[in-house]
Amino acid sequence: xxxxxxLAERRIREAMESGVFENLEGAGKPLNLxxxxxxxxxxxxxxxxxxxxxxxxxWIEERNELRVAMEELRRQIGSCTAGHRKAPSExxxxxxxxxxxxxxxxxxxxxxxxxxxxxxxxxxxAPSAQFHIIPLDSTKELGKxx
Numbered sequence: 001x002x003x004x005x006x007l008a009e010r011r012i013r014e015a016m017e018s019g020v021f022e023n024l025e026g027a028g029k030p031l032n033l034x035x036x037x038x039x040x041x042x043x044x045x046x047x048x049x050x051x052x053x054x055x056x057x058x059w060i061e062e063r064n065e066l067r068v069a070m071e072e073l074r075r076q077i078g079s080c081t082a083g084h085r086k087a088p089s090e091x092x093x094x095x096x097x098x099x100x101x102x103x104x105x106x107x108x109x110x111x112x113x114x115x116x117x118x119x120x121x122x123x124x125x126a127p128s129a130q131f132h133i134i135p136l137d138s139t140k141e142l143g144k145x146x
Contacts, residue, residue, distance in 0.1 A: 059125045066115075066122055066133060073111055077141055080104055105142060112138040 015021060036044065050056060080101075116135040123132045 059122065059127070059131070062122050062125065063131065063133065066118060069118070070115060070133075070136070073108075073115055073136075074141070076111075077108055080108065108142060109138050112136050112141060 039047075047057075119133045119135050126132055
């Protein structure tokens with residue numbers, strides 16, 4: 001096999017010296033890595049058409065929507081947590097009184113449960129485990145607020 005490698009290398013070197021590789025299409029430009037080289041050609045064409053017209057696969061759209069919703073939920077939890085650490089005169093009324101605070105935390109726990117159901121539904125649709133979203137841990141998320 002070593003002889004074939006040497007032959008191939010010699011032919012490539014000769015072609016380079018004679019200028020065969022000059023002025024090739026795309027010379028000096030970065031490779032297009034948007035398309036998966038080993039993807040089924042029919043699927044590649046369909047994905048390219050979707051992408052070029054501003055569409056994406058439904059599970060990708062759902063994943064993006066879930067990430068935005070998770071950030072919003074964490075922001076709500078954070079605002080309640082931040083309000084609890086402030087002086088009583090600066091606290092958010094919904095998080096300062098014990099009964100109101102219990103109600104707010106209960107509502108946040110229910111939102112986390114609903115979010116986890118959405119995540120579980122999404123994970124069933126995702127084509128691979130590498131695209132799964134880890135469900136929220138209500139104890140961990142609300143631990144700071146409690």
